[in-house]
Amino acid sequence: MADIQRTLVLIKPDAVQRELVGEIVTRFERKGLKTIGMKMAHLDEATLTEHYGHLKDKPFFGDLKKFMMQTPVIALVLEGFDIIEVVRVIVGATNPRAADAGTIRSDLSMNVPSNIIHASDSLESAGHEIKRFFADNELFAYDKLTDKFHFGEGV
Numbered sequence: 689m690a691d692i693q694r695t696l697v698l699i700k701p702d703a704v705q706r707e708l709v710g711e712i713v714t715r716f717e718r719k720g721l722k723t724i725g726m727k728m729a730h731l732d733e734a735t736l737t738e739h740y741g742h743l744k745d746k747p748f749f750g751d752l753k754k755f756m757m758q759t760p761v762i763a764l765v766l767e768g769f770d771i772i773e774v775v776r777v778i779v780g781a782t783n784p785r786a787a788d789a790g791t792i793r794s795d796l797s798m799n800v801p802s803n804i805i806h807a808s809d810s811l812e813s814a815g816h817e818i819k820r821f822f823a824d825n826e827l828f829a830y831d832k833l834t835d836k837f838h839f840g841e842g843v
């Protein structure tokens with residue numbers, strides 16, 4: 689039996705500027721992923737230094753943080769079976785020009801750092817990232833009529 693997991697998604701400033709927020713949320717909804725947290729937030733440098741800590745020695749680290757502070761971002765927590773891998777597949781490769789056709793990054797973008805979207809890459813980072821952006825009382829447990837198709841036997 690697959691595991692029900694949670695993952696963190698950030699819709700980045702290029703997507704906010706280009707009015708792609710609805711398109712991205714729609715793709716997740718149509719796949720059957722349950723949104724259990726959603727907010728707009730202006731990220732500060734300290735948060736980004738932590739969030740992108742694995743890239744701190746890269747020459748583009750400063751530009752990446754500047755890019756991520758251009759506008760507020762939309763933060764989502766999604767829940768579903770194997771969702772960390774499922775969302776990474778839907779998001780596509782880091783370089784949008786190398787991403788598989790049909791993925792969000794391939795369909796909607798052409799560049800880094802402006803590749804539209806962030807998604808947690810492992811169970812461990814999802815745990816840290818959800819805590820970084822959401823308090824416990826900003827996450828919601830609720831039943832949806834469609835849960836039986838996405839989480840149950842479907843009958």
Ligand code: IDP
Nearest residue numbers: 743748752781782800801802803805806807809
């Ligand atoms: P990911 O977002 O696919 O997990 P990471 O390697 O964690 O990829 O990089 C985080 C973000 O840093 C990327 O999504 C992209 O916005 C930016 N980035 C990655 N590589 C480059 C680069 O070579 N130049 C500029 N920005 C980059």
Ligand code: MG
Nearest residue numbers: 806807808809
């Ligand atoms: Mg990453």
